[in-house]
Amino acid sequence: MPEQPLFDEKTRRSLEQLILQAAKVRAGAIKGERRSIKRGTSIEFADTRAYSPGDDLRRLDWNAYARLERPLTRLFEDEEDLAVHVLIDSSASMDYPRPETDGGSPAHHKFDFARRLMAGLGYISLTTNDRLTVTRLGGESAAPVQYGPVRGRGHGAGLLQFAAGLRAHGTTDLNAALKSYALRGQRPGLCLVISDLFSPTGLVDGLNALVGKGYEVAIVQVLAPEEVEPALAGDLRLIDSETGAAQEISMDAGLRDLYIRRVRAWRDGLRQDCAKRGVHYVEAITDAPWEKVILYDLRRLGVVR
């Protein structure tokens, strides 16, 4: 795969002004750049309360004590960080369309699109000092499975290096992969899943596990236009890129219409499954610019601000 920069300077600058946001701020382990719902240790005054034994004497409001002769403790806003989990599907189905695909364009390559998206989201979270973990789901390649957790802008290069090293290969059982990620016992946070969702077993169980563990999940479904409206014709033997399973079809206008309707129904079903669980769902077709997903779609859903 040609090593070209995942995104250019202009895109990078526009990404720097963004911040990832979860609907409910999760308790951060260290100070971050978000205001926490908890009272904390920042310099911004929030409230006072009655002193109770054991409170830090440095926070006692001596002026109030002098006026009111009651010990009061000053409370400050707490600032926290966000745990950002970016999960990228690196199964073979993401390696599409290939150059030999009928009517397929290399510009529509799904995995390229997904890596750029992943890198963009990771870059935003590093810029805002969030705790970033990037994990590839599935694939049997030798590339590392996970990058992070890391924090701070300084890890941008490492992130890009990790992204460049990723290869789409092998199979993925999305349900199992999401479930096992939820059970890993990490600090829950905003979980961004980038995948084509071509998983015969679905992903409902995996989503349930993530949501149950307290993750706020956003799914970006990456599809090539060739998958939405196939340009196939004639008597064909379709080979599944992941499993190698064959499916014989005789492509004609009727079958094509049927397929297009089927894809629409499938995506509608996914959207409903996600909505029921409070999961954000974004459709991304790779003939549109990948930045649009961040700058428009995720912003609209409030995941990016």
Place this chain on the structure above:
Amino acid sequence: MAFLTPLAVIAAALAIPILLLYMLRLRRREVVVSSTFLWGQVLQDREANTPWQRLRRNLLLLLQLLILLLLVLALMRPYITVPAVSAGQIAVLIDASASMNATDSADGTRFAEAQRRALEVVDTMRAGDSMTVIRVGAVPEVLSPYTDDRAALRAAIQNAAPGRAAGDWNAALTLAAAGALGSEDFAAVIISDGGIDEADSLPAIPGALQYLPVGASGSNTAITALATRALPGQPPQAFAQITNYGDADADVIFSLRADGALIAADSYTIPAGTILTPPIDALPVGFAALEAAITFPAGSAYRDYLPTDNAAWTVSEASAARRAILITEGNLFLEQVMRILPAVQTFQGTPDRGLPSGDYDVYIFDNYTPTTLPDGDLLFINPPVTLPGLFQVGAESEAAGNPRVADDPRLAFVDFSTVNIRAFRQVTAEWAEPLIAADGGALLLAGEIGDRQIAILTFALADSDLPLQIAFPVLISALLDWFQPPGALADSAGVRAGEPLSIRLAGDIDAGRVIAPDGTMRPLTGEGAERFFAATDLPGLYMLELFANGEVVERAPFAVNSFDPAESRIAPRQTVTLGESTLDDQVEQTFGQQEFWSWLALAALIVLLIEWVAYHRRLNGPTLLQPLVRRANAGVR
């Protein structure tokens, strides 16, 4: 139904390669897609929705097998047995005479009906039958030689057209009989309206004879004669004859045109089966051509089914004839021979009245020597006295024996060996040479002075037995032809349609052509002075143009008419007599085989088109619709 070539069923084995190819073709092209799990769902949906899907998938194979089946059936040449007109080696003689133009047939004309019946004979040919088609016109024509190629036979029959002349049945039957030689199952089919004249003299034809009559009615009125003559001192006269051949009285309007100008138009009623000679007033002097026509008043109940004989043409007799004057005290032999000579108008005078004032081409002086010479060619017969400066007449010699004819083209066919002459005069002329000489002197002198030809016969016709000999008209004719070469046309008024015309080229005329009534131009055929023109099928006025050095030097009209009672009498006959056999329209029950492989081939072609459309719909349907669908979806997004 049976098959002529049942072995062609072997071709059905081609189904095996078709099936093999189909299986090979279904070794589908492999395409890698990201995932097939949606495709699997789509196929489940489809098979649940459309039970015909399995059939549709094999539609192309079924269509291809159907095409093969139809083609194999066509190759096996299936046929059904139908009643046939004739079988074996068949000669179909189609009457193409003038009467076949009659319009009393449901097919339009009798000839069209004859064509239809001939095509029926073609359709019912059995395998192994062969057929020839002969068009019986003025010159019989073999339209198709013996063949079993039905398409060629059909084309030959359909391209034939009726003529305007009588048919030459003698030649046609001889032609057909020639084809019958050596054949055991020869059959001749005569398709005619029965207008076969000279039926008794027709050659006998071996084998089966079949007569298919055509035509329904005999109602026809025709102009059967038209002629002109010009007598000295009188205006030209014309004679016409109209014959009603039908069974009903005919009301006709007879019109006569001279050089295109109407000079008479009268209405007559001609009783059934009678001849009318309409009175014709004096014709204008100097006309060249005459056209007579009959038409039928509007609303007349009389039906004239043959329109081609309703007009006739002739040319002025004077326009082609030479004028000769005979000055004699009375010479029966000479008058008689001058009357029978063609294309010569003879006038007569007597010596006591002197030279006539008219202008004549040839002057014949019998036993008379004029004092002044007229301007023209001269023939002196036994001149009594010397004409100074021209000839000297000497003493009379007795009994000239052993006359000798000089080897001269002017006397090429004159045989004087049996002519006896009792006495002749000794005539001398320096300008003349003796063409016929006897022991005592010249019997015939001839020569030219200036541009006039002069001949002198030195004995009185009464003093010899020459007038009783065949040499006499030959000699007079030869001399007149020398004086005045006859026109190019021997007979300009009486050419019958379909007959060839002989045309003489005289002097420096080297080429000629004829302009037919329909405007077509044809050159004369033949070599030398005698040329021929045979394309006289169309009645009407023809114009002969003669060329010398590429320029027209003479134009002579001539008329061609049908004038054939056998053709104008169009009543169809149900029996004809050929030699000793009488033929009627009773058809012997013969069976033929009607094939219909061409329909099977047509059906195969149609199925092939359907297969092609089905194939392209399947192959190109998605790609044709794709841009539209994509655009529509983009709009929704």
